[in-house]
Amino acid sequence: MNHLLSIEDLDRAAIERICDRAAAFEEIGERDIKKVPALRGRTVLNLFYEASTRTRSSFELAAKRLSADVVNFVASGSSVDKGESLKDTVLTLSAHRPDAIVIRCPWAGGPALLPQWTDAAIVNAGDGKHEHPTQALLDVYTLRRRLGSLDGAKVWIIGDILHSRVARSGIQAFRKMGAEVTLAGPPTLLPREAESLGVEVRTTLDDLREADVVYALRMQHERMEQAFVPSLREYAAVYQVNARRLGPRQLLMHPGPVNRGVELSGDVVDSPQSLILEQVAAGVVVRMAVLYEVLAASRSEDPITEPQPA
Amino acid sequence: MTTASSAGLVRAPAPAASLLIRSARVLDPRGGPDGTFDVLVRDGVIAELGAPSSLPLVDGVELIEAEGRLLAPAFTDPHIHLRTPGQEYKEDLETGTRSAAAGGYCQVIGMPNTDPVVDSAPILRSLYETAARDARIPVGFVGSITVGLQGRELTEMEALRDAGALGFSDDGRPVAHAGILRRALQYQQLTGAVLALHEEDFDLSARGSMHEGAVSARLGIAGIPSISESAIIARDILIAGHEGGAIHLQHLSSAESVLAVERGKADGVRVTCEASPHHLCLTDEAVVGFDTSMKMNPPLRTERDRQALIEGLRSGVIDCVATDHAPHARDEKEKPFEQAPMGTTGLETAFAAIHTELVLPGILALDLLLERMTSGCAIFGLPIPRIAVGETANLALIDLDAEWLVGENGYESRSANCCFAGRRLRGRVVLTLADGAVAFRERGFTLSAAPDPAGDVA
Numbered sequence: 001m002n003h004l005l006s007i008e009d010l011d012r013a014a015i016e017r018i019c020d021r022a023a024a025f026e027e028i029g030e031r032d033i034k035k036v037p038a039l040r041g042r043t044v045l046n047l048f049y050e051a052s053t054r055t056r057s058s059f060e061l062a063a064k065r066l067s068a069d070v071v072n073f074v075a076s077g078s079s080v081d082k083g084e085s086l087k088d089t090v091l092t093l094s095a096h097r098p099d100a101i102v103i104r105c106p107w108a109g110g111p112a113l114l115p116q117w118t119d120a121a122i123v124n125a126g127d128g129k130h131e132h133p134t135q136a137l138l139d140v141y142t143l144r145r146r147l148g149s150l151d152g153a154k155v156w157i158i159g160d161i162l163h164s165r166v167a168r169s170g171i172q173a174f175r176k177m178g179a180e181v182t183l184a185g186p187p188t189l190l191p192r193e194a195e196s197l198g199v200e201v202r203t204t205l206d207d208l209r210e211a212d213v214v215y216a217l218r219m220q221h222e223r224m225e226q227a228f229v230p231s232l233r234e235y236a237a238v239y240q241v242n243a244r245r246l247g248p249r250q251l252l253m254h255p256g257p258v259n260r261g262v263e264l265s266g267d268v269v270d271s272p273q274s275l276i277l278e279q280v281a282a283g284v285v286v287r288m289a290v291l292y293e294v295l296a297a298s299r300s301e302d303p304i305t306e307p308q309p310a
Numbered sequence: 311m312t313t314a315s316s317a318g319l320v321r322a323p324a325p326a327a328s329l330l331i332r333s334a335r336v337l338d339p340r341g342g343p344d345g346t347f348d349v350l351v352r353d354g355v356i357a358e359l360g361a362p363s364s365l366p367l368v369d370g371v372e373l374i375e376a377e378g379r380l381l382a383p384a385f386t387d388p389h390i391h392l393r394t395p396g397q398e399y400k401e402d403l404e405t406g407t408r409s410a411a412a413g414g415y416c417q418v419i420g421m422p423n424t425d426p427v428v429d430s431a432p433i434l435r436s437l438y439e440t441a442a443r444d445a446r447i448p449v450g451f452v453g454s455i456t457v458g459l460q461g462r463e464l465t466e467m468e469a470l471r472d473a474g475a476l477g478f479s480d481d482g483r484p485v486a487h488a489g490i491l492r493r494a495l496q497y498q499q500l501t502g503a504v505l506a507l508h509e510e511d512f513d514l515s516a517r518g519s520m521h522e523g524a525v526s527a528r529l530g531i532a533g534i535p536s537i538s539e540s541a542i543i544a545r546d547i548l549i550a551g552h553e554g555g556a557i558h559l560q561h562l563s564s565a566e567s568v569l570a571v572e573r574g575k576a577d578g579v580r581v582t583c584e585a586s587p588h589h590l591c592l593t594d595e596a597v598v599g600f601d602t603s604m605k606m607n608p609p610l611r612t613e614r615d616r617q618a619l620i621e622g623l624r625s626g627v628i629d630c631v632a633t634d635h636a637p638h639a640r641d642e643k644e645k646p647f648e649q650a651p652m653g654t655t656g657l658e659t660a661f662a663a664i665h666t667e668l669v670l671p672g673i674l675a676l677d678l679l680l681e682r683m684t685s686g687c688a689i690f691g692l693p694i695p696r697i698a699v700g701e702t703a704n705l706a707l708i709d710l711d712a713e714w715l716v717g718e719n720g721y722e723s724r725s726a727n728c729c730f731a732g733r734r735l736r737g738r739v740v741l742t743l744a745d746g747a748v749a750f751r752e753r754g755f756t757l758s759a760a761p762d763p764a765g766d767v768a
Contacts, residue, residue: 087644107646108531109600128648129530168530191527192535 001293003122005112006131007172015176019141021297022282022289028065029285039068042295045098045120046072047089049105054256054280055125055134059102062287068295071098086110087117094118100295103127121294129163135255136169138286140177142279143213146251151178154210158239159217159263160189160228166255167217171197182211185239188228204238208245215253216241216263232262243267251275318474319417319448319692320441321407324747326354327372327703333362334376334707338383338697339681349381351703354746359699374741376707382680383695384416384704384742386687389481389506389560389584389632390657392418392449394440395433396425401637401724406657407446409635409723411750413657414706414739416447416695417687422454423482429454429465431473438474447744450692452477455494455505461486464494467501476690479506481560482607484542486512488549495555504582504689506558507546509567510608514538519648521563521594521609529597531648534609540566547574547581558689559583561634563608565618572627582689584632585619587660588729591667592616596729602643602650603729606636620673623682630686631679633660637725654729659716661708662735670736705743712738719753 001014028036044063048056056072063070073093075083084092086105093101100121103111108130114122126132143150155174161167161183174181175198183194184202194201208214219235229235242265246252252264252274260266268274331349336359338344348365350358358365367373387410393401401409410418420437422428428437434453441449453470455478457463467478478494478501485491485507494505515538520526522533543559547570550557562568562585574581588606593613596604604610622628636653643650661683668674688694695704717731742750 085641085644086646086649087641105646107648108529110646112600113644113646128646129532131530165530168528192522192533193524193527196524197527 001297003115004133004290004294005122005124007133007136007169007176008131010133010176012176015137015140015173018137018286018289018293019144021292022141022285025065025285025288028288034065035067036065037067038292039063039066039295042068042099043097044068044070044100044102044291045093045096046070047075047093047101047103048073048125049075049103050126052104052126055104055283058280058283059125059287061284062291065284066288066291068099068291071096086113090114090117094120100291123290123294126165129165129168131169132165133169134283134287134290135166136173137290138279138282139170139215139253140173141286142253142275142282143251145278145282146275147212149178150174153179153212154182155179155213155215156182156184156208156211157215157217158184158205158241159219160223161185161194161217162189162191163220163223164217170215171199184208186229186235189223205241205245209247211250213251213253214241214246218255218257219259219263236262239263240265241268243271246271246273248273253279256280318476319450319745320438321445321448321745322441322443324749326746327743327748328352328370329372329374329743330365330367331374331376331381331705331707332365334379334381336381336697337677337680339677339684340694340696342697349697349705351705351743351746354703356697356699356701356703374707378711379740380708380710381697382706382708383684383697384706384744385414385661385683386417386685386692386695387415387633387635387657387660388419388558388630388686388690390418390420390635391423391637391653392420393637394424395437399724400639403441403444403449404446405722405724406635406637407444407449408750409655409657409721411446411742411744412722412739413660414708414742415657416704416706416742416744416749417692418447418449418657419476419687419690420449420451421479421481422452423459423480427454427458428452429457429459431466431469434470434473434475447742447749450474450476450687450690452479452506452690454478455480455485456490459483461490464490464497467497467503471501471503475503476692477504477506477558479508479560481506481508484508484510484512488545491546492549492553495550495553495557498555504556504558506560508560509539509543509546511538511542514541519605519609520597521611523594523612525594525597529600531597536564536566536611536615539564539608540570543567544570547571547579550581551577551579554580556580557582561586561589561608561632562619562622562628563589563611563615565615568618568622568627572622575627582629583627584630584686585623585628586632586634587656587663588654590616590619590623590631591663592729597647600647602645602647603654603727603731605647605650605652606634606654606729607652620668624674624678629682629689631660631664631682632686633657635723637723638727639725640727643727653727655721655723655725655727656729658721658723659728659730659735661739662714662737663730665710665737666735703743703746706739707741709738709740711736714738
């Protein structure tokens with residue numbers, strides 16, 4: 001695998017391979033010196049067009065644990081509008097010869113453009129409302145650890161599906177791993193023809209008890225200004241996952257950051273059913289596995305050997 | 311007005327052609343000749359039609375061997391963007407009309423959403439002056455309906471009409487306020503010029519970048535629902551009917567829009583409409599790879615919509631094919647999909663694309679396609695090119711069997727944002743006569759009189 005651009009590009013075997021490798025990396029995090037030389041001498045460039053402390057630091061930590069050098073390039077929204085194009089930015093940064101570029105941008109399909117401009121391996125860290133493949137991989141990884149297998153598991157994804165790249169990647173990853181996916185949310189925040197994604201669609205949480213896994217999405221405040229929902233209060237009344245709605249055997253997930261009191265009540269966030277912190281921890285090992293996959297695994301048979309001379 | 315042509319259109323001076331087009335398959339879809347003929351053009355006028363190989367070659371007349379090739383009335387396009395004035399880096403009158411000639415066109419109408427907007431007589435006059443210097447084929451322009459395309463005040467339509475405006479359009483934007491559209495239609499009683507409408511409810515399209523449906527759900531790109539077009543079309547047909555005014559609806563894209571026009575026509579409303587080659591040949595599935603050449607407004611829609619457009623073209627609900635030729639510079643399109651501007655070029659591929667996708671599979675008859683590709687400018691009061699003795703030569707000679715890879719040899723247009731790029735199409739224009747002059751000749755298209763260039767290769 002040369003790039004990780006979308007879950008759509010992956011098959012079940014590739015997802016399992018990445019999760020297996022992530023599991024093997026768990027042990028590194030337990031050590032006093034949390035570092036292995038697998039990517040020593042490689043340069044990973046984080047190119048972030050959107051504010052993201054969590055995903056960026058997770059990638060940074062992942063790269064550093066594999067001994068790669070990390071450069072962060074954060075482009076603020078306004079300078080992007082006025083300044084140079086994505087192409088020129090990538091060409092400029094490529095002059096520094098990065099081995100991998102981790103890119104987050106507000107444009108669907110943006111990362112897929114990069115391979116024509118740079119030799120670096122490209123990892124999509126979220127592109128607009130399209131995909132967030134490493135989030136889906138860490139979600140699968142977290143669930144596999146807890147359930148053993150996703151085969152036949154019923155996963156409900158709840159909230160603002162329309163604007164969610166987490167949902168779009170998650171739907172595909174969960175389905176590829178054998179789970180049945182149901183989407184639930186306000187009709188205004190469900191994509192038209194959502195059923196075509198191979199999911200069931202609900203507009204209430206009445207049947208939430210069917211779910212083995214309850215995956216709540218972050219509800220963004222600006223959706224009210226755009227009149228997608230009348231108010232957060234009304235949203236919470238209908239769609240909040242709380243102790244009343246969440247059964248004792250159901251697992252709870254959320255991509256973070258959580259709006260307590262909106263999509264989740266505080267008590268469920270802190271409950272033993274919540275996998276939210278496990279998801280964060282899984283983020284590092286899964287991103288280590290992804291960086292390893294695109295930088296080492298595909299480029300030489302034996303990851304321990306030195307890179308081939310160019 | 312600097313008029314070098316008929317009917318208010320303008321082109322640069324060019325020598326009148328004298329050609330003997332021998333043994334062509336001649337087809338004029340409006341009851342004209344249909345068979346194999348020699349066609350003699352003398353001093354830019356169709357002088358004689360004769361049986362194949364019957365007309366003698368005389369001095370000063372060039373021989374064109376056309377056996378097996380189609381000779382049809384050249385095409386007309388009522389909706390293109392020549393980007394002049396202000397955006398000549400995308401296209402200018404020379405490259406744009408050269409592109410049109412290469413596609414077999416003899417008449418085109420440029421839209422006024424330029425910089426500055428063509429919203430006053432002096433701007434329009436200067437544009438016609440430029441055309442008289444640069445245009446390869448006769449070109450006409452429409453003025454804007456509202457000042458600066460702002461949708462608030464009407465332009466001085468009478469003054470624009472005097473300066474040569476063929477009609478009026480705020481293309482690129484809807485006339486959002488129903489009251490303004492109504493005033494423009496009332497004022498039409500004075501100017502008599504048709505209003506060409508870009509039908510889109512911006513509130514419903516909500517800054518989307520592609521058709522709203524299964525594909526947009528999958529790609530996570532904000533969608534433009536079909537109702538953003540069909541709802542305002544329904545509104546405007548009612549307003550036009552109420553005022554008795556004439557409207558021409560640009561670039562129909564959805565099945566519901568076709569239905570609305572069909573009803574309007576049945577009710578006697580003076581409404582005409584057009585469809586583009588890309589909406590007739592492609593669907594939103596083409597957006598899956600985030601190819602920005604597939605980003606246009608209105609967006610490519612579903613197979614169901616495409617079928618409705620084809621049926622509308624067949625039945626006559628859709629009056630004509632118009633390309634909405636919309637050139638953009640490479641760096642403007644070399645962007646993430648949502649950032650890229652909307653539009654595709656279309657003049658050079660229009661006939662070949664529809665011929666390949668609809669005529670060859672037997673979906674659309676060739677003569678019907680020729681009819682729909684020549685009827686567009688008539689909506690704006692321009693003559694329809696005919697093949698008959700005494701008519702000015704407006705002719706397209708087409709090799710229907712020639713297969714070509716779009717973009718392989720570049721484009722005549724200054725821009726390369728063609729949605730058909732990389733496709734193999736069948737049907738290639740080899741010679742275009744516009745207003746009696748040779749406007750385009752395919753590179754490598756040799757005359758039978760000339761020595762065979764491949765003959766001496768050892």
